[in-house]
Amino acid sequence: MRTVYVNGTFLPEDQAQISIFDRAVLFADAVYEVTAVVGGKLLDFDGHMARLRRSLKELDMVERFSDQELLKIHRSLIEKNTLQEGLVYLQVTRGVADRDFDFSRLDADPGLILFTQAKDLINNPLAERGQCITLVEDLRWARSDIKTVQLLYSSLVKSRASEAGADDVWLHRDGKVTEGSSNNAYIVTDNNEIITRELSRDILHGITRQAVLNVARLHQMKVVERAFTIEELRSAKEAFSTSASGFVNPVVRVDDQEIGTGQPGIVTKLLRANYIAASLRTAI
Template identity: 45%
Template sequence: MARYAYVNGRYVDHREAHVHIEDRGYQLSDGVYEVVGVRDGRLIDETPHIDRLDRSLSELRIAWPVSRPVLGFILRELMRRNRLRDGLIYMQVTRGVARRDHAFPSKPVKPALVITTQHRKRAEADPGQGVAVKTTPDIRWARCDIKTVALLPNVLAKQAARESGAFEAWMVDGEGRVTEGASTNAWIVTKDDELVTRQTDHGILAGITRHTLKSLAGALQLKLVERPFTLAEAKKAKEAFITSATSFVTPVVKIDGVPVGDGRVGPTARRLREEYVRFCASGEAVT
């Protein structure tokens, strides 16, 4: 079966998809992106993801390449052409093509839009055995709330984690506090059964899965606290887990080789994953 990509107004064979050598995303990381999960042919949390794309574009003063309704049509048409039922859809918008210069182009250029899809096995409610994380110093820039394509620190952190046998990297700031994962938000459950995750600020990305999980936790009457937590606190926590559009809710059972709690998947992370998978299957919106 042919695989298609959307590149600047055209649906093209994925093998033939390309962008101009002077695209500012390629040369200067001058662009943003979004990743949306797909389950049973439906986009998960579509509206909040597109809202976040809008915010990222606004923060970098990049114009929309197409209108929101047109983007929605393109997403669904690409899913149809690629017969995507379960997986991911990736959107990237850059400032466009212009002569290389750090400053914005002196004359307006059309933003570039690229969209691709990935088929993935459907995530199940069973979290399995959980995963390990490795910590690393947070060396990213001060505006991690913008979902830019400038991901080299995240790449290095993820690679270090994989080389150590861990699934994810947790970034730690100069004060010993966990900010977030290389591609996930970080959570712990304290000995007092408080569900803790860092508040959204310029230091982390406001995860869409994180937002949905907050609502689900409220419905389950779990005590949620949004505040920073230290690495030392995380290692002494009862439970830990990560969230993202790709990992859903994944329990963390080991941090830097130290077991979290009893080293097994805990009941809170298990229940939250079950509820999140149920939410994805229902196709309902969370406000």
């Protein structure tokens, strides 16, 4: 049984409880981060904490936990659960209060929840065979750059895609791809340009995204940050997604059409290998 962390206490998962009046329950009023663990060490931890601070600031939430405090909790959970490979999930809520839309006068301690998930990240079957995805209109709220726990639309479309035999969903607006249901989206052109949507309120500012683009540029790969169309996706040489849990995962089919050869491409494989190597060198 896993040990989890809830509001200052480590305890068995079957004993973990939160208040029914926590605003995360009532309003999805919470933000979160997921950090990968390989070899018992955290990948891109500083980046995840920097994005956490940004999410808190954008939602006018109180910062009560230092990076060092959070790192200590992460490491304790990894040790207590003997986690070698997987994920650490962190959630900060606005706190407990009677139900009221207005939080401007709220003086509550923020909630803090962390738990681990064991998962094969390096030897990911999707990286070997490639993902089959479907395209769905992006109907999320307009602040997709804030990493909130309000993931209902992504959960809905991803579940429907799974029922239809697909691995994931990529979202689009006005004929252009925004991102995946829980990842950033990319195409590779015939001249090996890597294209991904520029940072804005339309997409999550992915920590793995930034790390992968840094690796690509370090290896003299051409990166273009702009929106790409559905037509460009369908005619791309390769396509892939990035996320903390998937690293770099190829996309080989969109709806009923193969991308490129219908197999994971060379550029995607190289990026995945180089990202993993770079991340392991800097893991803490």
